[in-house]
Amino acid sequence: MTHAKRRLDRGLTAALVMISLLTVAAGNAAAVEPKGALKPKEVKALVANAKSPADHTKLARHFTAMAEKHEAEAKEHDELAAEYSRNPQMRGKIPMAPNTAEHCRYFAEHCRNAAKQMRSMAADHEAMAKAAQ
Numbered sequence: 001m002t003h004a005k006r007r008l009d010r011g012l013t014a015a016l017v018m019i020s021l022l023t024v025a026a027g028n029a030a031a032v033e034p035k036g037a038l039k040p041k042e043v044k045a046l047v048a049n050a051k052s053p054a055d056h057t058k059l060a061r062h063f064t065a066m067a068e069k070h071e072a073e074a075k076e077h078d079e080l081a082a083e084y085s086r087n088p089q090m091r092g093k094i095p096m097a098p099n100t101a102e103h104c105r106y107f108a109e110h111c112r113n114a115a116k117q118m119r120s121m122a123a124d125h126e127a128m129a130k131a132a133q
Contacts, residue, residue, distance in 0.1 A: 034065040034066070034068060034069045035065060036061040036062060036064060036065035037062055037065040037066060037069070038058065038059075038062045043059070043062060046058060046059050047059065050125075050128070051132065052132060053129040053130070053132045053133050054129075055129075056125040056126070056128040056129035056132060057125070057126070057129045059121075059122075059125040060122045060123075060125035060126045060129065061122075062122075063118045063119070063121040063122035063125065064118070064119070064122040066114075066115075066118045067114075067115040067116075067118035067119045067122065068115075070111045070112070070114040070115035070118060071111070071112070071115045073107075073108075073111040074107075074108045074109075074111035074112045074115065075108075077104045077105070077107045077108035077111060078104070078105070078108045080101075080104040081101040081102075081104035081105045081108060082101075084100060084101035084104060085101040
């Protein structure tokens with residue numbers, strides 16, 4: 001394979017990865033406000049003042065929506081990690097650089113942990129809603 005052909009192949013591969021990343025980013029932009037999610041001010045106010053079952057139910061829905069968002073982000077990062085692992089030309093020379101599978105796996109795990117915590121908080125508020133009745 002000629003040097004020019006390899007450069008062209010690398011350029012095309014890089015372009016395809018960038019298109020994939022932009023597609024993921026566009027999907028994330030559309031999913032910024034999942035159904036049931038509250039605005040930060042609303043969450044703070046409810047956390048500070050929640051007393052009624054309805055208040056705790058709103059918080060439970062919010063934390064469930066946030067868990068679903070984090071789970072979707074973890075899946076996206078897992079898919080990107082798989083793509084980077086399959087394509088040796090896209091492997092970075094610096095560990096944890098943004099274009100490495102390790103970077104994507106790290107954030108996938110981070111998102112899974114965040115989702116687990118959000119599900120726990122949702123369960124706590126569901127229990128508080130029942131207790132407040």
